Amino acid sequence: MSSNAQIVISQFGGPEQLNILTTEIPQPQAGEVLVKVAFSGVNPIDVKTRAGIGWAAEHNKNNLPWTPGYDVSGVVVKQGIGSEKFNLNDMVSGFIGFPLRGGGYSQYLCVSETELALVPEDISLKAAAAIPLAGQTAAQALEKAQIQSGETVLILAGAGGVGHIAVQIAVAAKTKVYATCCEDNKSYIEILGGTAIDYNNPSELEALNHVDVMIDLVGGEAAIKAMACLHPGSRVITVPTITSSMVCSHAAELGIIGMGMLVEPDTVQLEELLGLISAGMLKVEVEQCFAMNEVAQAHLKIESGHARGKILLDMQM
Numbered sequence: 001m002s003s004n005a006q007i008v009i010s011q012f013g014g015p016e017q018l019n020i021l022t023t024e025i026p027q028p029q030a031g032e033v034l035v036k037v038a039f040s041g042v043n044p045i046d047v048k049t050r051a052g053i054g055w056a057a058e059h060n061k062n063n064l065p066w067t068p069g070y071d072v073s074g075v076v077v078k079q080g081i082g083s084e085k086f087n088l089n090d091m092v093s094g095f096i097g098f099p100l101r102g103g104g105y106s107q108y109l110c111v112s113e114t115e116l117a118l119v120p121e122d123i124s125l126k127a128a129a130a131i132p133l134a135g136q137t138a139a140q141a142l143e144k145a146q147i148q149s150g151e152t153v154l155i156l157a158g159a160g161g162v163g164h165i166a167v168q169i170a171v172a173a174k175t176k177v178y179a180t181c182c183e184d185n186k187s188y189i190e191i192l193g194g195t196a197i198d199y200n201n202p203s204e205l206e207a208l209n210h211v212d213v214m215i216d217l218v219g220g221e222a223a224i225k226a227m228a229c230l231h232p233g234s235r236v237i238t239v240p241t242i243t244s245s246m247v248c249s250h251a252a253e254l255g256i257i258g259m260g261m262l263v264e265p266d267t268v269q270l271e272e273l274l275g276l277i278s279a280g281m282l283k284v285e286v287e288q289c290f291a292m293n294e295v296a297q298a299h300l301k302i303e304s305g306h307a308r309g310k311i312l313l314d315m316q317m
């Protein structure tokens with residue numbers, strides 16, 4: 001170990017505001033471990049915060065330079081006093097510092113052991129970095145909707161980071177799953193066990209009715225249009241926070257139960273998701289893994305709105 005490199009935002013703006021800063025390797029405090037980060041997940045909230053949009057940007061505007069990143073996987077390389085949950089060289093995964101602290105785009109990171117889960121040996125560190133935020137959002141959205149076996153669930157953006165996990169969990173819960181995507185992703189949705197709806201072909205959505213639950217991962221006008229497939233008493237969980245109140249108000253006008261949500265890190269739930277991956281019951285798609293110094297391209301990929309599954313940063317490249 002010599003030095004640490006972290007990606008920082010010194011002012012809000014475009015991807016060019018992401019710069020690499022060399023710092024000292026931090027020392028773990030009591031109850032913390034030092035993690036040598038292998039991969040960091042890139043999520044839409046990182047991109048929005050970098051651009052100065054949303055709650056995390058508002059709360060961090062006086063806290064720049066700031067290191068984004070909430071998803072990490074890596075190896076424990078040092079233990080702070082009283083840290084007993086992990087052994088040296090254990091592989092760990094975490095949904096860390098959410099929503100204010102962030103910090104995941106770092107080569108070395110000190111983090112409370114309570115924020116980390118042990119990664120089973122048969123899971124790759126890529127999958128372990130891809131699952132925390134998106135997997136827990138998918139699981140918590142479906143829990144909030146209280147999906148029941150036999151119900152019909154419509155997932156908007158079924159091929160994305162959250163969507164591809166939500167489709168698999170909803171299928172496993174024995175619901176009938178429809179998921180919107182572009183033409184190119186239709187076969188991918190079918191592989192996951194859902195029925196694909198091409199959002200560029202309005203007749204496909206118009207033909208769908210009596211949907212009991214909608215998991216909205218797009219928000220805005222797309223969510224409002226898709227509500228025509230629902231019935232009074234249906235439930236909508238609208239996940240993008242920026243349009244949440246608008247979507248919920250429209251739902252209320254139609255007699256639909258609309259709820260926004262903010263994902264909450266939960267290590268026990270993360271362990272369960274890692275267990276499902278280990279058992280072969282959940283598959284995590286990583287479309288692309290960028291080197292740390294290609295972080296701007298990783299952000300542009302998320303900004304395109306068309307990532308399939310997850311985008312990662314390789315923090316040791």
Ligand SMILES: NC(=O)c1ccc[n+]([C@@H]2O[C@H](COP(=O)([O-])OP(=O)(O)OC[C@H]3O[C@@H](n4cnc5c(N)ncnc54)[C@H](OP(=O)(O)O)[C@@H]3O)[C@@H](O)[C@H]2O)c1
Nearest residue numbers: 044157159160161162181182185239240261262263306307
């Ligand atoms: N409230 C919370 O706690 C919370 C937590 C996590 C995420 N979020 C928010 O939830 C949203 C989804 O997150 P994510 O990580 O899944 O994003 P993502 O991975 O970037 O989503 C990309 C996917 O969106 C699809 N898409 C784009 N436009 C679409 C449209 N009009 N209709 C249907 N699908 C469309 C794309 O599918 P095609 O390529 O097939 O077009 C692509 O697969 C983001 O807004 C994110 O900020 C909120």
